[in-house]
Amino acid sequence: MRLALAGVSHHRAPLELRERVAVDLETAGALARELATRQGDGHESVVLSTCNRTELYFASEDVGHLSELADRALLSLAGPAADSLAPLAYRLADESAALHLFRVAAGLDSMVPGEGEILGQVRDAYEAGAPGPLLDRVFRMALHAGRRARVETAIGESPASIPAAAAALAQQVFERLEGRRVVLVGAGRMSELTARNLRSRGATITAVLNRTLDRAESLATALGGTAAPLDGLAGALVDADIVVSSTSAPSLVLTADALGATVRSRRGRPLLLVDLAVPRDVDPALAGADGCFVYDLDDLEAIVSASLAGRRTEAVEAERIVTEEAERFRAWQASLAVVPAITSLRALAEDIRTSELARMEARLGRLPEGDRDVVDTVTAQIVNKLLHLPTVRMKEAAVSPDGVLYADVVRHLFGLGEESET
Amino acid sequence: MAELLVWPALIAYGEAAVAYAGQLRGRGRYGGVGIWGVRIGWLAQTALLVVQALSADGFPWGTWAGALNLLSWLVVSAYLVWGCSPRYRLVGLAVMPVAVGLLLLAWAGGGTGVDESPGDGWALAVHAGLMLSAFASFTLGAAAAVLYLYEDRRLTRRDTGLLRRRLPSLEGLERLAVRATLGGLALLSAGIVVGLAWLDVDGLDAAMSVTIAIWAFYGLALVLRREAGLQGRRLAWALVAGTALVAVVLPLTHFAA
Numbered sequence: 001m002r003l004a005l006a007g008v009s010h011h012r013a014p015l016e017l018r019e020r021v022a023v024d025l026e027t028a029g030a031l032a033r034e035l036a037t038r039q040g041d042g043h044e045s046v047v048l049s050t051c052n053r054t055e056l057y058f059a060s061e062d063v064g065h066l067s068e069l070a071d072r073a074l075l076s077l078a079g080p081a082a083d084s085l086a087p088l089a090y091r092l093a094d095e096s097a098a099l100h101l102f103r104v105a106a107g108l109d110s111m112v113p114g115e116g117e118i119l120g121q122v123r124d125a126y127e128a129g130a131p132g133p134l135l136d137r138v139f140r141m142a143l144h145a146g147r148r149a150r151v152e153t154a155i156g157e158s159p160a161s162i163p164a165a166a167a168a169l170a171q172q173v174f175e176r177l178e179g180r181r182v183v184l185v186g187a188g189r190m191s192e193l194t195a196r197n198l199r200s201r202g203a204t205i206t207a208v209l210n211r212t213l214d215r216a217e218s219l220a221t222a223l224g225g226t227a228a229p230l231d232g233l234a235g236a237l238v239d240a241d242i243v244v245s246s247t248s249a250p251s252l253v254l255t256a257d258a259l260g261a262t263v264r265s266r267r268g269r270p271l272l273l274v275d276l277a278v279p280r281d282v283d284p285a286l287a288g289a290d291g292c293f294v295y296d297l298d299d300l301e302a303i304v305s306a307s308l309a310g311r312r313t314e315a316v317e318a319e320r321i322v323t324e325e326a327e328r329f330r331a332w333q334a335s336l337a338v339v340p341a342i343t344s345l346r347a348l349a350e351d352i353r354t355s356e357l358a359r360m361e362a363r364l365g366r367l368p369e370g371d372r373d374v375v376d377t378v379t380a381q382i383v384n385k386l387l388h389l390p391t392v393r394m395k396e397a398a399v400s401p402d403g404v405l406y407a408d409v410v411r412h413l414f415g416l417g418e419e420s421e422t
Numbered sequence: 423m424a425e426l427l428v429w430p431a432l433i434a435y436g437e438a439a440v441a442y443a444g445q446l447r448g449r450g451r452y453g454g455v456g457i458w459g460v461r462i463g464w465l466a467q468t469a470l471l472v473v474q475a476l477s478a479d480g481f482p483w484g485t486w487a488g489a490l491n492l493l494s495w496l497v498v499s500a501y502l503v504w505g506c507s508p509r510y511r512l513v514g515l516a517v518m519p520v521a522v523g524l525l526l527l528a529w530a531g532g533g534t535g536v537d538e539s540p541g542d543g544w545a546l547a548v549h550a551g552l553m554l555s556a557f558a559s560f561t562l563g564a565a566a567a568v569l570y571l572y573e574d575r576r577l578t579r580r581d582t583g584l585l586r587r588r589l590p591s592l593e594g595l596e597r598l599a600v601r602a603t604l605g606g607l608a609l610l611s612a613g614i615v616v617g618l619a620w621l622d623v624d625g626l627d628a629a630m631s632v633t634i635a636i637w638a639f640y641g642l643a644l645v646l647r648r649e650a651g652l653q654g655r656r657l658a659w660a661l662v663a664g665t666a667l668v669a670v671v672l673p674l675t676h677f678a679a
Binding site: 152154157158159165168169171172173174175267268269270287290291293295299302303305306307310 | 451509573577578580582583584585586588590591592593594650651652653654655656657
């Protein structure tokens, strides 16, 4: 069985070409099944299409044209852009293809190392596609490698975007965000994204304050909470745990003079102020108050930058895990080459055993039933014990470069696959 | 021979302290190594305490060094109640160096040896056990409070590595500090009652005065937290100050003579 892959990704292909071959999950599944069916029995196919890549995986006994098949299928997706796409596509086979898939699943091939969504996308593509014995194995191992990379390293732990960093900071202060009250000051796009991120972690949007009430109402309808004008700020802060501010005001909106008393009245109860505005909305002097933490855009960008640097450090360890899993795949695939020889050898031995027992039937037939069972069991055990070590050794040798030679030697010595002379 | 058990305990506790420091530097697996160090060290020290208890005829930790030996074990035990949870594991960063220090002092003062000298009576054993458990609990609370102050400082200074090298959250640390202190206060109360009821009390001596002052201090801190909103940095400083008070004053009043 051989494995082949053809694909394009963000590494070489620009977005305008990637979008030509991008397909949704349903189409990817249908395409994979159609490709497998079109090629006939024994063909397997999975199509993985994400924002960053579209890849077609094929597996088949038919070694000859598998790579060409994958390549043609990919280019046919591009339609008129096939000529532009062809030089940017990559073609990989067997161990290289498996290693690539493992890296993809671990998030090592992503724009942001260790990004979390890719593992689910690989799983979805596998479940929607038409895998057979080989693709089933390689995708399961890829999912395992991806999970290991995330569990055994910190590659996916730190946030990779400003909204995620703000939400992670909130968790660092409050631990759980369930029931935490979030006040939005300004209704900009970034504050909406941050609010959505906080809400997805359990926080409750209690108020949306904005200069124009229409926009506040529309955001409050989408995210929850009540819309109010900006002059209700001091009142909204009394019960708030997190404030996300992103107005386009030319000067400070949350000043220490105006809000100092409100913050002091909280008596150290934590308040996280996330300032996403340029120019800034939140007075840096508020950061001096007990329990009051102020983060502006520069702070959040620095945190994201440090997180990404950390992810790249963790990626070294994740690469080791992925290589280890790829080696396991190589060993498994190599063992497939000797399986027919092992099966034939065991069949031959069993054939000899049963035929010899049949030849002695005249004498064995006089034995009581129990004794005949003992003879049957003992001879089967002798065969099994004799063949156990050669079987293990052949599987071990299969991993080495001359593993196939071992299988050939066994075939030759035992005349496997030859016509019986008797 | 059994006194040699102090070394595996010390080495394992030390290893845990180093591993937790490593985890704070961003290496995820060190936390797991650290907690195993704590467990192994705790088992070794438990074995040492069992041997000491079986060898002595009574309470074998009546000396200041013996008390420190038992206190370090109780501190680690209190930590293990919480530290097994990955969320609070890094509290060991503040607890384990304290445990190592206490055990080293105990060893230096001869509190980890095994002898067959007659110990003190069971009433004193119960009293001292309760008091030391209370102080162990206060120590855990103070350790959480120290980490709270450190984490608060990182958040205030907007440390860029904050999310890469994660400590427990501020609220988690405050909750742990308060619960440990509350537990400590309950144990201290029970210890005082046992002392008053069963030991020969000859008026109000210095040790008793200090103990009652400590009880009042922690009680007041918890009441103020509930009634007057004492929380955040001020509460953390109060708990650290309380434990510092215990660490300095109580040994002087109990063992100076």
